[in-house]
Amino acid sequence: MNVSFDTLTFSDVTRNFGRRRALSRVSFVCRAGEVVALLGPNGAGKSTLLSIASTLLKPTSGDVRYGAHPAAAAGAAVRRQIGLLAHDLFVYPELSAAENLLFFGRLYGLTDVERIVRAALEQAKLADRPDDPVAGFSRGMRQRLAIERALLHSPRLVLLDEPFTGLDDASVEALRGRLASLRLSGSIVLLTTHDLEVIDGIADRALILTAGKVNELDAGPGPLRERYRRACAVA
């Protein structure tokens, strides 16, 4: 099945956890070649939204679509096109960096997986420690590995939850470059972050999620942080 990922569309998406409403009638569209920042205070529902976008959670009501394809009917062909970096890093601490990437590469059915993993280890600056158990890595090293795991299969929809956490300056710059190249390659990038200075200039636009409701941040003048504060004050 060929699924076009030219858009990611949320239409009136609501998600409840018991009596608590995490998302309330959220609607927005992300287009191919866009880097969209999803901003909001802690507990606003950003991770829930990413989980729904990645097919891991179903909305209580509303509709999510990848191009024209409904997420409710998402199967393996759709999931193959999605890369998710979650708050928990999705790597096995008992396995080495190379073993983690090889495992996920094979699970995604990649051909020439050894070459792809070598390149990913270079990208993560872990080429000199491929056989070290991840349990011995620092938070930043784990984060770099997790980013490579999420991008290993060249996904068309990239969902990144706090991707800059624990990264040093050089790694932050490398990730900014990576986001720019993902945009050029036509992927949809939806990321959550509190490091607004880091994504200022990289994100094409920003959405603000407060109390489960989403609004577009005005693309006015001034640094992203100031615009975000103004929007939060109004909300």
Add this chain to the structure above:
Amino acid sequence: MTFLRTVWLVMRKDLLIEFRTREILYTTVFFAVSCILVFAFGLVREGRAVEDAAAGILWIAIAFSGTLALGRAFERERQSDTLRALMIAPADRPAIYVAKLMGVLALLIAVEAVITPLIALLFQAPLFAAPFTMGVLLLAGTVGFAAVGTLFAAMLVRARSRDVLLPVLLYPITVPVIIAGVRGTSALLQTDMDIPVARAWLTLLLAFDAVFITLALWTFEPLMTD
């Protein structure tokens, strides 16, 4: 990605981690042996065991150590939320269930390889008098127990009180498996071994296995995504 290849990849990963840490195997075997020794101290007097005790103790040890193994096996997937990484991969989600089930089964079979001769020795029980029937009975019972346990352990992986909830949910549903296992084993341990009765209980166990595995394969994906 074929179903069987996914099963193989995930199971191999689980067994590789267990081979490196041996954490679940050691704790499960230690727990099962301790359990059996406590029963042996209580139920064996002057070298003679209480009649029919061995069958019950064998299945109690399997159920308790199985619960421990299930909890620990999914605790690993919880640490970095890797179960969600498996669920988002373009693999058949039921294949992930089957792989986890096979991993738990491999561990429980290893535990049974230790505890069965130990019980035979301590309780002077002829557990190896009909080795084939006994082996199939053990395997069928273990599959039934692990099939339900794997589903519940996966469902509860993100629940705060999972350690309490797992036995609370698991034991009532697996009561038929435990009863069939105990009665089938008892039939094999009698002085006049009752093979037809043991086979009848075995047939019942195989029916439970078929029902439990079918239900688990059917419900795994919806339960894990909602």
